[in-house]
Amino acid sequence: MTLQEKDSQYLWHPYTQHKTSQTPIAISRGEGALLWDENNKEYIDAIASWWVNPFGHSNKFIADAIYKQLTTLEHVLFGGFTHEPAIKVAEKLMGILPKNQQKIFFSDNGSTAVEVAIKVALQYFYNKGEKRTTIIAFENAFHGDTFAAMAASGISFYTQAFQGMFIDVVRIPVPIKGQEKISFDALKEVIQNHDCAGFIFEPLVQGAAGMVMYEPESLAKLIAICKENKILTIADEVMTGFGKTGKTFAMDYVDEDPDMICLSKALTGGTIPMAITTFTQNVFDAFYDDDINKALFHGHTFTANPTGCAAALASIDLLQTDEIQANIKRINKNHLNFQRKIENHPKVITARTLGVIFAVEIKSDTEESYYGSMRTKLYNFFIDKGVILRPVGNIVYILPPYIMTNEQLQKVYTTIEEAIEMV
Secondary structure (H helix, E strand, O other), X not given: OOHHHHHHHHOOOOOOOOOOOOOOOOEEXXXXXXXXXXXXXXXXXXXXXXXXXXXOEOOHHHHHHHHHHHOOOOOOOOOOOOOHHHHHHHHHHHOOOXXXXXXXXXXXXXXXXXXXXXXXXXXHHHHOOOOOOEEEEEOOOOOOOOHHHHHHOOOHHHHHHHOOOOOEEEEEOOOOOOOHHHHHHHHHHHHHHOOEEEEEEOOOEEOOOOOEEOOHHHHHXXXXXXHHOOOEEEEEOOOOOOOOOOOOOHHHHOOOOOOEEEEOHHHHOOOOOOEEEEEEXXXXXXXXXXXXXXXXXXXXXXXXXXXXXXXXXXXHHHHOOHHHHXXXXXXXXXXXXXXXXXXXXXXXXXXXXXXXXXXXXXXXXXXXXXXXXXXXXXXXXXXXXXXXXXXXXXXXXXXXXXXXXXXXXXXXXXXXXXXXXXX
């Protein structure tokens, strides 16, 4: 049996309707920005495998760090114990995060990082004897698939089976260009009419919504409004963190600092699942008490896994090298050139770029759903051409590994141009 045949017999894949979807492609190996399937067909991984592989596949520097850690301490429980790799990760992050971040909490993935943040926001006020039960989020947000993270997400087909089971979430419009005041006024109205504990947001770029972008000044204003009303703010940097926007974190563009930050995906360079939620000292202090019931009773079996910590340390070291920083600038320059080339194409609605993120919205004769016919046609076209891109409806985005060559980028651009002509 082939790997594909065995897969069909045993496995259940994410975001997949198995009755109507094509059989998953069986990947046998990867190197740099390239992947090869079991038939040795080559693919360019133009989305860094869901945004997690900024330094490419089979990165030797990270692999060596993982191997070295495995020969010393592969894992130890984090309840009542600690270890050097976790402490080193904390020290490393404190040097690059916004200065108000003082404490870090480990978990497993982006959803759980968000889950921790939302639970902390709600319990923060509970510990203080205040009843605040509403979370504010953006329309069309995506924060993950665990229950609180899913509740804060606004893409309905992900959540419609669970309506009526969620925590209280109220959504406001994203402050895209020309609609900033609408967003500001909506936030003020929500605060006036609800007992709000926290405001969660994807800073500057809404990933799963199709790389929707908005300005740092608008986000700063929303955070300032929350601060005036003593509402905790949560920056979900799971996608945007570690260089994607051109700076280490998207919040580095913003003059106001959040109370919490959620990190995952590129944290370990795409090697080992790990997530972190960071907090201000003020947030931590609300849980620091003689009363045991005011503690944060949340944990994961693999919390602060030493091997994952070693991968994170190597990943951050790579990010800070001159070579990777130059690559981020090089990819951004290439994206901007491609944007200028196609943004006036008659079949293009808009094209936009921030850091290594590029997105183009293609005109359609019908209203396109997230997994609609245009998306399927585009996805199949890209796969046939040996380029891994996952369109969001009629929006095609690129979020490549930082080590992708100019020649590989050019093939991705050319394939997108061909796709635009094809649809």
